[in-house]
Amino acid sequence: MGKGFLIIVFGVAVTLSILIMNLNANVHQELDETLNFFNNTQARLISNSGIEIYLEKMRRDKEMRGTFTNNVLLQGKYDISIYGPDSIMNIKSVAVYDGVEHTSLVTARRRPMKIPTINSALYISAITMSLQLNGNVDINGNDHNMNGSPGAAAPLPGIGVDTPTDSSFVINNVKPKISKTIEGYGGSPSVYTVNNTVNWQEMAEDFISSADTVLTTGTYSGGSQFGTAANPIITYCNGNVDFTDASGYGVMIVNGNLNLSGNFKFYGIVIVYGASKIRTQTIGNNAIYGATILVGQTVEIESLGNAQFYYSKQAIDNAKLNLKSSKFEIMSWWE
Amino acid sequence: MNTILDIAGSALVGGAILFIILHLNIFSGQQKFTSDKELEIQRYSKTIAEVLDHDLRKVGYKYIGSNPFITTKEKQLSFYSDIDSNGVMDVVSYSLSDSLKAYKTPNPRDKILYRAVNSDTIGGPTLGLIDLKFTYLDNAAKVTAVKDSIRYIKTEIWVQSSEPVDTAYIFTYWEMTIHPRNIKY
Numbered sequence: 001m002g003k004g005f006l007i008i009v010f011g012v013a014v015t016l017s018i019l020i021m022n023l024n025a026n027v028h029q030e031l032d033e034t035l036n037f038f039n040n041t042q043a044r045l046i047s048n049s050g051i052e053i054y055l056e057k058m059r060r061d062k063e064m065r066g067t068f069t070n071n072v073l074l075q076g077k078y079d080i081s082i083y084g085p086d087s088i089m090n091i092k093s094v095a096v097y098d099g100v101e102h103t104s105l106v107t108a109r110r111r112p113m114k115i116p117t118i119n120s121a122l123y124i125s126a127i128t129m130s131l132q133l134n135g136n137v138d139i140n141g142n143d144h145n146m147n148g149s150p151g152a153a154a155p156l157p158g159i160g161v162d163t164p165t166d167s168s169f170v171i172n173n174v175k176p177k178i179s180k181t182i183e184g185y186g187g188s189p190s191v192y193t194v195n196n197t198v199n200w201q202e203m204a205e206d207f208i209s210s211a212d213t214v215l216t217t218g219t220y221s222g223g224s225q226f227g228t229a230a231n232p233i234i235t236y237c238n239g240n241v242d243f244t245d246a247s248g249y250g251v252m253i254v255n256g257n258l259n260l261s262g263n264f265k266f267y268g269i270v271i272v273y274g275a276s277k278i279r280t281q282t283i284g285n286n287a288i289y290g291a292t293i294l295v296g297q298t299v300e301i302e303s304l305g306n307a308q309f310y311y312s313k314q315a316i317d318n319a320k321l322n323l324k325s326s327k328f329e330i331m332s333w334w335e
Numbered sequence: 336m337n338t339i340l341d342i343a344g345s346a347l348v349g350g351a352i353l354f355i356i357l358h359l360n361i362f363s364g365q366q367k368f369t370s371d372k373e374l375e376i377q378r379y380s381k382t383i384a385e386v387l388d389h390d391l392r393k394v395g396y397k398y399i400g401s402n403p404f405i406t407t408k409e410k411q412l413s414f415y416s417d418i419d420s421n422g423v424m425d426v427v428s429y430s431l432s433d434s435l436k437a438y439k440t441p442n443p444r445d446k447i448l449y450r451a452v453n454s455d456t457i458g459g460p461t462l463g464l465i466d467l468k469f470t471y472l473d474n475a476a477k478v479t480a481v482k483d484s485i486r487y488i489k490t491e492i493w494v495q496s497s498e499p500v501d502t503a504y505i506f507t508y509w510e511m512t513i514h515p516r517n518i519k520y
Contacts, residue, residue, distance in 0.1 A: 008352055012359060019363035026370040033374075033381050040385075332397045333516040334420060 036100070042076060043102035047095035048335055050078035051106050054091065058082070059326040062110075062212070086110040086324065088331075105334040113210065113234070113251075113323040115269070116203050118291040119194035120160030121184060121311035126299035129169060133178045135305045141184020144310045146229070146267050146289055146318070153313035158182040158190035167191050184311065200295040204273050207253050210326040211236035217256065220246050232268060232322050250319050260286040260307070267315040269293065290315035365501075372496040372505055379462040380494040380509045383448065387490055388511065390427055390450070393418055394488070395517035403518065404482040412469050412488070416517075418452060425452050429469075437461040440497045442504055465506070466493040472512070487514050 050071060058064045069079040076097035084090045091106040121141045141158040143151030159182055161167050170191045174182070184190035213226060217239030226248030227233035235252045242259040247266065254272040264286045273295040287308035294301070395403030397417040405426065406413040413428035432447040445461040472487035473479040490513070495506040 008356070012356065015356075015359055015363060019366060022367050023370050026374045030374050030377050033377055037381055037384070330516070334396060335392050335516065 039098045039100040040102065042074065043095050043097040043100045044104070044335060046073050046076040046078050046097055047093045047102045047104040049073055050080055050093040050095060051091055051104055054080050054082065054093075055108070055328060058328070062324045062326065089328075103334075105332075107331045107333075108328045109331060111325045111327045111329050113320070113325045114203070114206060115251075115316065115320040115323075116198045116200075116293075118156065118269070118311070118316060119196060120157040120192070121291060122158065122309045123160040123194065123196070123291070123293045123295075124166070124170075124299050124301075125162050125196065125200070125293075125295045126166075126297065128298045129166060130298070130300040131170060131173050132300070132302045133174050135303055135307065137178050137181055137303045138306075138308045138310070139182045139184075139190075140309070141190050141311045143314075144289060144312045145314045146312060148289075151313055153311075155185040155190075156311050157186065157192040157194060158184035158188075158309075160192060160194035160196075162193065162196060164193055167193050200271070200273055200293065204253050204255070204271055207234050207251055207271070208236050210234055210324070211253070212250075212324075214238060215241055217241065219244060222246070226250070226252065226266075227268075229267070229318065230322070232319050234323060249315075250323055262286065262305075266290070267312065268319040269316060271295070290319070369500050369505075372498065372500050376463055376494050376496050376505060376507050379464070380492060380507050383462055383464060383492055383494070384509055384511065386450065387429075387492075388513070390416075390418065390429075391488055391490065391513045392515060393517070394515035395519070396420075397422075398424060398517065401519065402482050404485060407469070407471050407480075407482055407485065409468055409470070427452055429467075431464075431467050434465075441499070442495055442497055444504075445495060445497065461497075463494040463497055464492060465495050467491070486518060487512050489513075 050073065053071075053073075054064075054068070065082050067079065067081045071078050071080065074097070076095055078093050078095035081092045082089065087109050089108045089110070091108065093104045095102050095104075122139050139158040141156040143153035143155065145151045159170055161170060171179070171189055174189065179189040182189040182191060186192065212233035213235045215235065215237045219242040222245035224243065224246035226235040226246070227250040229249055232250030233248075234250055235248060237252065237254040237256060237258070240256040240259075241254060242261055243264045244261040245263040247264070248268070249266070250268045252266060252268070252270045254270070255274045258270070258272050266288045268290045269292075270288050270290070271293045285306040285308065287310065289310045289312040291311060292309050393416045394414045395416060398415045400415070403415040405415065406428070411428070411430045413426060415424055416427055417423065418425045418427050428449070428451040430449045432449060434444055434446050436447050437445045440461060442463070442465070444465045445463055446465060447461050448464050448467060468491045470489040470491070471479055471485045472489060473481075473484040474486045476487065479485060489510065491508070491510040493506060493508055495504040
């Protein structure tokens with residue numbers, strides 16, 4: 001009898017154990033299913049985040065290419081491969097999270113830099129304008145190549161302004177000697193109202209976000225080079241800058257005062273905005289081939305000595321063709 | 336007399352023990368069945384979710400037109416995508432059958448989710464799916480019927496066990512909202 005009871009108890013214990021083991025096995029499997037889905041999601045998130053991180057890095061380093069491995073993120077890792085030209089870049093991200101792998105593949109192209117429509121060799125937009133043009137100032141809306149030879153494009157006004165009132169102000173406030181040197185469309189003085197539809201602040205901010213070089217307040221003297229003909233750049237001057245014997249190609253944005261003190265040559269577009277004051281000084285020649293744009297509440301122009309503001313379609317086209325934006329257009333995203 | 340009492344008592348105790356053992360057996364069987372069905376619906380819902388997740392994240396992949404959506408209904412969705420990344424544009428379609436098509440399971444409500452790539456239609460098992468709903472949202476996460484403004488696709492699925500547990504079918508509900516990255520703004 002006692003043995004019988006023992007056998008029965010043992011049998012019940014075995015049955016219960018089997019039941020518990022089976023239920024536990026199901027619970028473990030349910031947990032595994034949930035974990036597997038979670039791990040797949042995490043791996044995908046890490047892979048996509050890796051691409052976002054490197055797109056941001058490429059915004060600052062426009063030449064970034066190659067393979068970058070073992071990047072740690074969210075307790076996982078990812079490897080990035082970047083290859084192809086700016087016109088069709090391939091970015092591949094392979095992430096691993098808790099043994100689960102996910103691959104994302106992006107095709108992107110770098111957006112071309114948006115160059116504003118140029119309406120004159122020198123464009124002034126201001127509520128308050130002050131002109132003190134002395135010395136030898138040459139503002140010429142006839143097209144010039146970067147080597148100074150005549151270009152083939154149609155002439156533009158030497159000075160462009162927003163309203164007939166501004167146009168009259170310019171004509172009435174320049175000396176007759178200077179007036180003869182404002183050349184371009186329509187003959188001297190070539191000062192005309194132009195139809196400007198550009199939001200210059202937005203345009204300047206677009207350039208600033210893609211700046212290759214950022215300068216702070218200071219003097220940049222002999223030997224300073226801001227881009228070359230083959231490789232023009234976007235130079236952002238955040239403050240008052242003074243250039244002495246410097247040169248550059250591309251686009252220069254100045255948020256402050258711009259002083260050109262002798263032998264400054266720039267081929268492209270110079271945009272001075274904000275509380276704008278542009279001044280040239282006497283030593284040597286200063287020349288901007290392309291276009292000069294002055295926008296702000298108050299614009300003061302002082303020129304002493306030799307200053308040349310020449311329209312050059314060649315310089316502008318060179319910037320348009322070769323400047324690299326920091327923005328990308330995503331063409332396809334496999335995740 | 337005592338012997339008879341002993342025998343009667345033993346029979347009573349033995350019967351009670353047998354009764355308990357039988358009930359334990361039935362109980363363990365039921366518990367196992369319930370647990371199996373819970374695991375089953377979890378696996379079914381995860382499988383359906385993975386298939387939908389894989390495809391919906393590729394809506395408009397390598398599509399060069401303005402709008403990759405072809406059909407955007409509550410129970411039906413079709414769109415352009417190079418779903419197999421072979422350089423050839425495909426049309427991917429999802430639709431829900433009626434419950435009569437899934438006649439091989441005891442559950443009278445389950446249906447088949449049809450997934451078609453171009454003209455190939457894959458039906459397959461029901462996986463316990465009793466209902467599916469697509470909701471299309473714009474960039475403010477508001478419901479929209481305009482294909483050009485679709486930025487998110489919200490998918491809801493209701494999954495039941497293929498067989499009833501006791502007299503009721505256990506079920507699970509699952510939803511996800513996906514923003515396909517290839518939809519052009």
